[in-house]
Amino acid sequence: MDYVWDFGSVYEYRAALWVGLINTLRIFGICLFAGLSLGLAMGLARYSIRRWLRWPAACFIEFFRNTPVLVQIFWFYFAFPILAPFEISALMAAALGITLNSAAFSAEIFRGGIQSIDPGQWEAGRAIGMRYREIMARIILPQAVRRMMPALTNRGIEIFKMTTLASAIAYADLLHQARLIASVNFNPIEAYTVVALAFFVILYPIVRVTYVLERRMAKGD
Amino acid sequence: MSIEPILTIRGLEKSFADNDVLRGIDLDVMPGDCIAILGASGSGKSTFLRCLNFMEIPTGGEITHAGTTIGTARAGKPRHYPETELTQVRQKVGMVFQQFNLFPHMTVLGNVTEGLRTVQRMDKSSAETSARAELTRVGLAEKADEYPSRLSGGQKQRVAIARALALAPDLMLFDEPTSALDPELVGEVLNVIRGIADEGRTMMLVTHEVGFAYHVANRVIFMADGIIQEIGPPEQVLKNPQNARTQAFLARHKQFEF
Amino acid sequence: MYEWDFSAVLDNSDLLWQGLVGTLTITGTALAFGLPLGLLLALSRLSPSRWLAWPAGFVIEFFRTTPPLVQLFWFFFALPILMDIQMTPFLAAAITFSIQSSAFFAEVFRAGIVSIERGQWEAARAIGMQRPQAMRRIILPQAVKRMIPAFTERSIELMKTTTLVATVSYADLLYQANELAQKTFRPIEVFTVTALIYFVVIFGLSLCVQGIERRLAVSGDSTVR
Numbered sequence: 001m002d003y004v005w006d007f008g009s010v011y012e013y014r015a016a017l018w019v020g021l022i023n024t025l026r027i028f029g030i031c032l033f034a035g036l037s038l039g040l041a042m043g044l045a046r047y048s049i050r051r052w053l054r055w056p057a058a059c060f061i062e063f064f065r066n067t068p069v070l071v072q073i074f075w076f077y078f079a080f081p082i083l084a085p086f087e088i089s090a091l092m093a094a095a096l097g098i099t100l101n102s103a104a105f106s107a108e109i110f111r112g113g114i115q116s117i118d119p120g121q122w123e124a125g126r127a128i129g130m131r132y133r134e135i136m137a138r139i140i141l142p143q144a145v146r147r148m149m150p151a152l153t154n155r156g157i158e159i160f161k162m163t164t165l166a167s168a169i170a171y172a173d174l175l176h177q178a179r180l181i182a183s184v185n186f187n188p189i190e191a192y193t194v195v196a197l198a199f200f201v202i203l204y205p206i207v208r209v210t211y212v213l214e215r216r217m218a219k220g221d
Numbered sequence: 222m223s224i225e226p227i228l229t230i231r232g233l234e235k236s237f238a239d240n241d242v243l244r245g246i247d248l249d250v251m252p253g254d255c256i257a258i259l260g261a262s263g264s265g266k267s268t269f270l271r272c273l274n275f276m277e278i279p280t281g282g283e284i285t286h287a288g289t290t291i292g293t294a295r296a297g298k299p300r301h302y303p304e305t306e307l308t309q310v311r312q313k314v315g316m317v318f319q320q321f322n323l324f325p326h327m328t329v330l331g332n333v334t335e336g337l338r339t340v341q342r343m344d345k346s347s348a349e350t351s352a353r354a355e356l357t358r359v360g361l362a363e364k365a366d367e368y369p370s371r372l373s374g375g376q377k378q379r380v381a382i383a384r385a386l387a388l389a390p391d392l393m394l395f396d397e398p399t400s401a402l403d404p405e406l407v408g409e410v411l412n413v414i415r416g417i418a419d420e421g422r423t424m425m426l427v428t429h430e431v432g433f434a435y436h437v438a439n440r441v442i443f444m445a446d447g448i449i450q451e452i453g454p455p456e457q458v459l460k461n462p463q464n465a466r467t468q469a470f471l472a473r474h475k476q477f478e479f
Numbered sequence: 480m481y482e483w484d485f486s487a488v489l490d491n492s493d494l495l496w497q498g499l500v501g502t503l504t505i506t507g508t509a510l511a512f513g514l515p516l517g518l519l520l521a522l523s524r525l526s527p528s529r530w531l532a533w534p535a536g537f538v539i540e541f542f543r544t545t546p547p548l549v550q551l552f553w554f555f556f557a558l559p560i561l562m563d564i565q566m567t568p569f570l571a572a573a574i575t576f577s578i579q580s581s582a583f584f585a586e587v588f589r590a591g592i593v594s595i596e597r598g599q600w601e602a603a604r605a606i607g608m609q610r611p612q613a614m615r616r617i618i619l620p621q622a623v624k625r626m627i628p629a630f631t632e633r634s635i636e637l638m639k640t641t642t643l644v645a646t647v648s649y650a651d652l653l654y655q656a657n658e659l660a661q662k663t664f665r666p667i668e669v670f671t672v673t674a675l676i677y678f679v680v681i682f683g684l685s686l687c688v689q690g691i692e693r694r695l696a697v698s699g700d701s702t703v704r
Contacts, residue, residue: 065685067677067678068653079660079669079670082667162546164548167548168645175552182556189557196550199545200541308607308609309607311606322602335616335617339612384602385605
């Protein structure tokens with residue numbers, strides 16, 4: 001059958017899509033910042049010499065790595081409000097789920113990066129009288145972050161894709177807005193195609209950057 | 222009636238990007254020849270050998286195998302070498318690599334039968350019979366059911382030799398077959414190669430073992446800068462070299478006793 | 480203080496079990512189609528022919544860089560209009576996750592194949608093998624062994640991703656949990672138990688992966704990510 005494509009009906013609602021894109025970027029920004037920061041803290045705790053830090057961090061990481069993020073979002077949206085003494089918005093619930101999930105995954109990246117640094121660097125730091133915290137901040141992390149760049153960028157891409165899950169609890173992200181437009185206009189083909197292309201256009205250049213980073217890592221260093 | 226060469230090489234050239242590694246090589250390989258190729262690293266000796274069974278595709282010149290010139294000529298461009306033609310030639314020109322390159326997921330017997338079964342479509346029992354005969358020749362019949370990871374470097378290389386011999390090639394190429402071996406394992410591999418040479422098989426070998434070349438080869442080639450600088454019987458090339466580059470190379474290898 | 484009460488969950492546990500079966504069914508279906516399709520994509524992408532390599536590369540990159548939920552909505556809402564077929568939640572999910580996971584599996588296959596040393600290709604060619612023979616007999620058997628941990632990890636990711644089918648009303652574990660929560664007004668207990676079920680299944684699988692990885696590391700075989 002010949003389907004007549006009609007992107008005009010989507011273009012008409014570009015303002016709604018624009019709102020969706022802004023909301024997508026908002027939740028992405030929150031989750032990227034909070035997820036990586038918490039991930040670094042968890043990664044350090046997981047690597048700590050103190051057992052009372054190491055064990056809870058390990059449990060946190062394993063739990064959130066091994067459950068689906070959509071289940072976490074549903075938990076925060078439907079279950080958590082009953083326990084919490086305050087209102088939980090869709091943005092909050094989705095951001096909580098995605099942040100905790102991303103923190104668990106990036107903690108493993110930070111841990112791997114830190115452990116990949118040659119023990120001689122620690123010894124050299126101690127030999128000139130630096131303390132653990134100083135060695136970590138001044139010697140180890142700057143080297144580790146360079147090595148972790150490809151994996152962290154990949155995590156960022158995953159987080160961006162994950163933000164679409166917020167639409168499942170009616171957060172007005174890009175996908176949710178497309179769904180609205182599709183149901184108003186009966187044009188799901190155009191609406192969802194535009195959203196798929198939007199994600200591809202935004203993310204593919206970043207994917208290319210990770211390839212370059214990975215190739216540079218493989219070559220030198 | 223004259224004897225036909227196994228391989229006729231004319232004007233052979235190979236370049237990588239703008240690096241000319243081989244710059245015109247002519248050679249006739251006669252039945253029963255054992256040709257040793259010497260030269261410093263970077264002289265092009267390995268590339269030369271690898272062109273002869275088309276591990277590297279030549280960028281100029283011709284190679285004629287048993288009367289057939291390989292590939293088809295193209296106006297203004299290097300010859301075209303169709304894959305099906307190359308797989309035919311490679312079965313007749315066996316190769317042994319510096320790094321052995323045994324198939325780690327197959328037993329010793331599996332390694333030796335692989336070419337017979339997959340390429341020549343021989344039935345299982347005949348393939349195993351000839352494979353066991355080759356393994357006996359290299360002294361490893363009792364290792365037939367082991368995996369390569371359980372073998373020493375010398376044993377691995379002997380299996381690799383048996384794998385190449387199994388296809389009954391009319392020319393064997395050895396690319397620095399002992400360079401990756403611990404010194405105490407070199408002897409067993411050289412002995413096997415010498416045994417094959419003594420059977421009158423045609424072979425060419427790139428090697429750093431000048432003494433071995435002197436005793437086993439009937440012709441020695443010295444290469445530098447991608448061309449043959451000197452060729453002749455070992456007595457002449459190794460004991461009384463004419464070419465200044467050969468003299469300088471051998472002076473650095475004086476520790477070898479002939 | 481909230482009073483926990485799991486009786487509503489226990490009384491309706493058969494609903495959750497059916498959901499788990501639904502989750503495993505869609506995961507298994509996507510694996511069954513995604514693995515061969517992934518191998519096909521990887522071989523095409525590595526092919527010397529540009530006519531195969533380019534489209535395969537595009538499919539892989541597109542399905543890796545767009546959100547799976549967008550893909551699912553596209554196949555569920557848009558495809559039936561284009562192709563005039565009866566779309567069910569299961570069919571949409573099966574198509575989406577087969578293609579989506581095949582794009583990721585293709586990269587695993589590719590990494591495994593290119594990790595095999597050049598010498599293995601050369602040895603295969605030296606005994607007269609053609610490229611497809613060398614790929615089938617020499618390269619792939621070695622590559623697949625190195626890929627096992629990455630495969631299992633990818634399969635676990637796939638199982639987690641299948642929760643998205645709940646949004647198009649396929650009765651997987653999450654969907655059943657949502658139904659049950661609305662029926663019993665006990666969302667905390669229901670979603671907590673559901674999270675734990677996922678955790679037990681997925682964590683169990685990842686322990687297996689770690690065991691396999693350790694065994695491979697002991698036997699000296701390298702693995703690829």
